[in-house]
Amino acid sequence: MSRPISEEEYKKKLLNRVHLWIRGEADPYTDNIETKELHDNTPNEEVLERHQEDREQVIKDVFDTENNKFYKLFFRFYKVASVMCCVVLVTLLVITASYLPPKGDPTNPVNNEVAAKYIEDGMQDTGAVNIVTGMILDYRAFDTFGESNVLFVATCTVLILMRDDKKKAQKNTVEKKQYEPKADSILQQITAVLFPIIVIFGIYVILNGHLSPGGGFSGGAIIGAGLILYTNTYGFKKTQEFFTEKTYKWVSFCALSFYCLAKSYSFYTGAHHLESGIPLGTAGDIISSGLILPLNICVGMVVACTMYAFYTLFKKGGF
């Protein structure tokens, strides 16, 4: 049978003491250890003076620029040394450049069969009128995939460096107002006209990447610049209606994984080009050249999101 015990009795029990010790509220050794009285340790003036003198001496010895011979020499020859460094560097570079093969020589290593093949068979192999896009997104699609991933990793790094904590942000609600732009009516009127044109031009550049100059990266950069203009005019609240952190995450994830899946067959076959089974269509149509158009759209989306994400992260440390 349990019986009620008084509070004092309970406090003396071993279990309670162990519990308190674990929680750090009580020390089991209190009143059990002999302690010596602390002797007076306050420094007297003599010691303080000595310390001060030592300190001054050290500073004098280390930072004595007037009598330091090495310092004097260094400053005397500073300009000469910098000029000498530049001259040595320039000479090295010029010597290296002199070993380059002469310009315009047909036997140069640049003029090999690879470039000739790209130019001759590029349109037949990839179906793209713009040979550059055919090279980037078909022959060298693996490299472009790495570049898109580099952009994604760069955003992650900027996120780690520049991100504001949510707890901190709540404290600084007053400071948050400074991120919002001033409602400038001239800017707003011009942006209302310009923003749709910029975005449509960006989409045009992306969709016509295999027909005319441009492609995923340039079009994405144009759309990203348009988004930045929109944010600067109307503020983050209005942009957040259609572009939040979630949008960024899902768009980047979907675009990168689609790219990876669409091109993985050539990764597994050791970057050998195989027939993908998608008809190339007639060269010159918008829907042609197989996988290049969807891949261009993917790259464009990743680049546009990254440009905007860089801007917001630099500006206020969050989306």
Added chain:
Amino acid sequence: MQVLEYTLLIFLVVCAISVSFSKNLLNSIIIFMSYSLVMSIIWTLLESPDLAITEAAVGAGVTSLLFFMTLKKIHAIREEGTENE
């Protein structure tokens, strides 16, 4: 056409030198921006419009914006409101 090309190239060199000699950081960013614009015109003259579009969008647009943001972060640019206080 030859004259235009040489003018642009000389402008490019002048821009590149003045960026490093300008004491005001804001000025050097704007000079850098004009450098990128001239560079994109030169890319078009060299018959690579792909690079011209990218140079105009990234070099003149986004990079300079990021430079402006950085200057604001390190308080190198004064805002309009704080000057009077």
